Amino acid sequence: MPTGAHETRKMSHGRYREELSTANSFDANHPGYPMLTALPPVRFTGAQILRDGALQRRSLALADGRITKGPLPEVDMRGYLLLPGIIDLHGVAFERVVAPSSGTASDIRRCLDLTECEAASHGVTTAWLALSWSWEGGIRGPDFAERFLAVHAACRDRTGTDLRVQIRSETHMIDTANRLLAAIRRHAVDYVIFKNHLGRAVEALRAGPATVADGAFRDAQRFERRKAELQVLLAREKEVPRHLCRLADAFDTLGVRFGSHADPDGETRETFSMIGASIAEFPTTRRAAAAAKAMNDPVILSAQNVLHGGPRPGCVRATDLIAQKLCDALASEDDYSSLARAAWNLIDRRLCDLPRAWSMISEAPADILRLHDRGRLDFGRRADVVAVNAETRAIEMTISGGVLTHLSHEAARRFAVVPRIVALAAE
Numbered sequence: 001m002p003t004g005a006h007e008t009r010k011m012s013h014g015r016y017r018e019e020l021s022t023a024n025s026f027d028a029n030h031p032g033y034p035m036l037t038a039l040p041p042v043r044f045t046g047a048q049i050l051r052d053g054a055l056q057r058r059s060l061a062l063a064d065g066r067i068t069k070g071p072l073p074e075v076d077m078r079g080y081l082l083l084p085g086i087i088d089l090h091g092v093a094f095e096r097v098v099a100p101s102s103g104t105a106s107d108i109r110r111c112l113d114l115t116e117c118e119a120a121s122h123g124v125t126t127a128w129l130a131l132s133w134s135w136e137g138g139i140r141g142p143d144f145a146e147r148f149l150a151v152h153a154a155c156r157d158r159t160g161t162d163l164r165v166q167i168r169s170e171t172h173m174i175d176t177a178n179r180l181l182a183a184i185r186r187h188a189v190d191y192v193i194f195k196n197h198l199g200r201a202v203e204a205l206r207a208g209p210a211t212v213a214d215g216a217f218r219d220a221q222r223f224e225r226r227k228a229e230l231q232v233l234l235a236r237e238k239e240v241p242r243h244l245c246r247l248a249d250a251f252d253t254l255g256v257r258f259g260s261h262a263d264p265d266g267e268t269r270e271t272f273s274m275i276g277a278s279i280a281e282f283p284t285t286r287r288a289a290a291a292a293k294a295m296n297d298p299v300i301l302s303a304q305n306v307l308h309g310g311p312r313p314g315c316v317r318a319t320d321l322i323a324q325k326l327c328d329a330l331a332s333e334d335d336y337s338s339l340a341r342a343a344w345n346l347i348d349r350r351l352c353d354l355p356r357a358w359s360m361i362s363e364a365p366a367d368i369l370r371l372h373d374r375g376r377l378d379f380g381r382r383a384d385v386v387a388v389n390a391e392t393r394a395i396e397m398t399i400s401g402g403v404l405t406h407l408s409h410e411a412a413r414r415f416a417v418v419p420r421i422v423a424l425a426a427e
Contacts, residue, residue, distance in 0.1 A: 085125025
């Protein structure tokens with residue numbers, strides 16, 4: 001633990017696991033993954049806390065991984081904002097870590113560990129990793145998805161951050177329906193998004209091998225084979241609606257939340273809504289977003305779209321939809337830091353006040369995925385807390401389910417009292 005003001009450097013996540021848990025018990029099958037326990041009972045004082053839609057000057061008490069009441073050992077957090085932990089509904093940052101690897105179990109475990117460190121350092125306490133189930137193959141194909149899900153299930157209870165899996169299912173993967181449903185049942189996947197990149201891929205292939213972004217398909221022989229595979233999938237277009245309806249029925253039975261990705265128009269959004277795919281993730285036009293809101297379907301936009309200052313080619317500007325109240329939540333895509341930065345961007349541009357902007361990355365995502373134990377700093381809820389330096393806006397502490405997953409700078413010095421808290425709790 002830090003013992004003075006000079007030890008304010010950022011601690012490694014592995015060291016958190018060793019020093020900030022009140023107990024560490026290791027599973028022999030997964031060395032390096034301790035069973036984490038929550039911080040001892042503690043009360044944070046002096047900070048401004050986001051509660052009931054407003055910043056309030058009051059204390060925040062945590063015990064047994066929950067928000068609680070009562071006199072407890074104190075940590076002075078004057079100069080900080082204590083905000084609900086960030087909930088990310090769609091992140092693909094993990095692909096950067098695992099892409100160069102062979103996809104073995106050890107590679108995937110390392111990927112999950114590094115992804116958790118990155119997410120926690122940016123205030124994320126719950127995150128859905130957007131795992132593809134696609135004809136693209138490699139790290140986006142069903143074989144890799146099944147390996148990833150198996151390793152994720154084995155490691156999940158050994159991480160402080162609640163890392164979950166969203167499956168991005170390509171609409172034309174008709175012959176893998178049974179396999180997909182079996183994987184969802186086996187690993188209790190709770191979130192699926194339908195996406196259709198087939199048409200775009202076929203269009204890209206028409207220009208010839210030299211223009212293909214994926215270097216693996218610049219070889220003429222492999223290029224022609226991939227082109228033929230996509231044409232076969234495209235020829236089964238009429239089978240897709242029945243396939244999606246079958247999956248939708250199964251998802252309803254399993255209690256899986258599901259939606260669609262990148263709806264281009266209101267008609268597409270309405271079609272998906274009619275089969276129960278009620279979440280509109282990254283709609284590309286105002287009409288699609290407006291159709292979703294007209295049907296009371298939540299709209300999720302990219303935090304990076306907010307930060308780019310303009311829409312991506314073919315996409316509506318996120319800030320325009322937010323100004324028109326056509327957005328419920330933001331998601332990270334491939335950069336966890338974009339979530340908090342987007343919230344502050346909206347505040348600075350006076351498109352939202354702090355309670356609404358932060359709700360888009362905490363309370364609203366929790367409501368969309370029906371996680372009623374988080375997203376707000378209320379008594380009895382899960383202890384998911386982010387400490388933001390009020391002057392610099394830097395995230396200096398993240399607590400997920402009562403487990404300290406990130407600590408840096410001045411907040412680390414404040415936590416020099418933790419050994420004393422542990423001693424007091426034991427008395």
